[in-house]
Amino acid sequence: GDSVTQMEGPVTLSEEAFLTINCTYTATGYPSLFWYVQYPGEGLQLLLKATKADDKGSNKGFEATYRKETTSFHLEKGSVQVSDSAVYFCALGSGGYNKLIFGAGTRLAVHP
Amino acid sequence: GAGVSQSPSNKVTEKGKDVELRCDPISGHTALYWYRQSLGQGLEFLIYFQGNSAPDKSGLPSDRFSAERTGGSVSTLTIQRTQQEDSAVYLCASSFATTNEKLFFGSGTQLSVL
Numbered sequence: 001g002d003s004v005t006q007m008e009g010p011v012t013l014s015e016e017a018f019l020t021i022n023c024t025y026t027a028t029g030y031p032s033l034f035w036y037v038q039y040p041g042e043g044l045q046l047l048l049k050a051t052k053a054d055d056k057g058s059n060k061g062f063e064a065t066y067r068k069e070t071t072s073f074h075l076e077k078g079s080v081q082v083s084d085s086a087v088y089f090c091a092l093g094s095g096g097y098n099k100l101i102f103g104a105g106t107r108l109a110v111h112p
Numbered sequence: 113g114a115g116v117s118q119s120p121s122n123k124v125t126e127k128g129k130d131v132e133l134r135c136d137p138i139s140g141h142t143a144l145y146w147y148r149q150s151l152g153q154g155l156e157f158l159i160y161f162q163g164n165s166a167p168d169k170s171g172l173p174s175d176r177f178s179a180e181r182t183g184g185s186v187s188t189l190t191i192q193r194t195q196q197e198d199s200a201v202y203l204c205a206s207s208f209a210t211t212n213e214k215l216f217f218g219s220g221t222q223l224s225v226l
Contacts, residue, residue, distance in 0.1 A: 004154070034214075043116070044155075044203070046214040089154065099145075099168065100215065102155035 002027040006090045006103035013080055013110050021075040021106045023064075023090035031092040033057075033066050033073040034100065038087045047075075047088070080110045114138065116218035118204050124224045125194055133189040133221045137206030144187050145215065146179055149201040158202075161187065162209055194225045 007022040025033065035047040035057070048057030053068035062077045073090060090103040117136040125131050137144050146158040157171040161181040172178070176194075181187040191198055201222050205215040 043217040043219045044205075044215075045217065049214070091155075099157060099160055100155075101157065102147075104152070104154040 002031065002092060002094050002101050004090050004092055004101055004103035006088075006106055008104070009087075009107040011106060011108045013108070015082055015110055015112050016079045017110075019075070019077040019080045019084075019108070021088055021090075021108070023073045023075065023103060025071050025073065025090075025092050027071075027092055027094055029094065030068075031094045033064070034091040034093065035062070035064055035073070035075050036089045036091060036102075038089070038105075040086070044089065080108070082110045082112055084108060085110045116204055116206055116216050118202075118218035118221050120221060121219065122222045122224075124226065126226055127196060128193055130190065130192045131194055131223065133191075133202050133204075133223070135187045135189070135204030135206075135218060137185065137187070137204070138216055139185075140208070141206035141216070142184065142209045143207045144181055145205045145207075146187070146189050147203045147205065149203055149220070151200075155203065158189070191223075194223075196225050199223055199225045 003026045005024050032051045034049045036044045037047045038044045048059040050057040050066035056065045064073050064075045087105045087107045089105045091100040119134045142163045144161040147155040159179045160168040176192045179189045201220040203220045205217045207213045207215045
C-alpha cells in the first residue's frame with residue numbers, strides 16, 4: 001500500500017544552518033504531497049504542498065520539490081531560526097479525497 | 113472558536129473501561145477525519161466522514177473502535193474495553209470536501225490507559 005518514509009530525528013542545528021529533511025514515498029498513481037508542522041503545544045498545520053511532478057511548494061522560507069523520478073519530497077530551508085523548532089511530517093494524499101498518509105515525523109531543534 | 117475543538121484534552125482511564133472522545137469541526141467543513149499519534153510513530157489514519165456518505169472505516173484497528181458523526185457536524189470516537197496499547201494522542205481534523213484541500217487539525221486528546 002501507499003507509504004511515506006522520512007528521516008529519523010531528532011535533527012539538531014544551530015541558527016542560520018541549512019536544513020534538509022528527507023522524505024520518500026511509495027504510491028500508486030499520482031499523489032499530492034504535503035509537509036505538515038507541529039509546533040510545541042500546537043496542532044498540526046499545513047506548511048506546504050505540491051500536487052504534481054516538478055511542482056515546488058514553498059512557505060515561510062521552506063521549500064520542497066515533487067520529484068517523481070526519485071519518489072521524493074525533501075524539505076529544505078536555507079537558514080533556520082530557533083522558531084522553526086518543531087516536528088515536521090511528510091504526507092501523501094491518495095484516492096478521491098483528503099485521506100493523508102503520514103510519515104513518522106522528524107523533530108527539529110534549532111539552537112541559538 | 114474558529115478552529116477544530118477536541119475534548120477532553122487529557123483522559124486517564126483504567127484498562128477495560130470505555131472512553132468517548134469528542135470533536136467539533138470547523139463550521140462549514142463537510143469532511144472530518146480521526147487520526148492516532150502514538151509515541152515515536154507517525155499519524156495513523158482511523159476513519160473519515162464526508163457528508164452523508166458511508167464513512168471510510170478502513171483504519172480502525174479493531175472492533176473496539178467506533179465513531180459516529182451526528183448531523184454532519186460533531187463526531188464522537190468511542191473505544192470500548194480500552195487496552196494499554198490504545199494510549200496515544202487522538203487527533204481530529206476537518207476540511208472542505210475538495211481534493212488537495214488542507215486539513216485543519218485540533219490539538220488532540222491525550223489518552224492514557226493504566
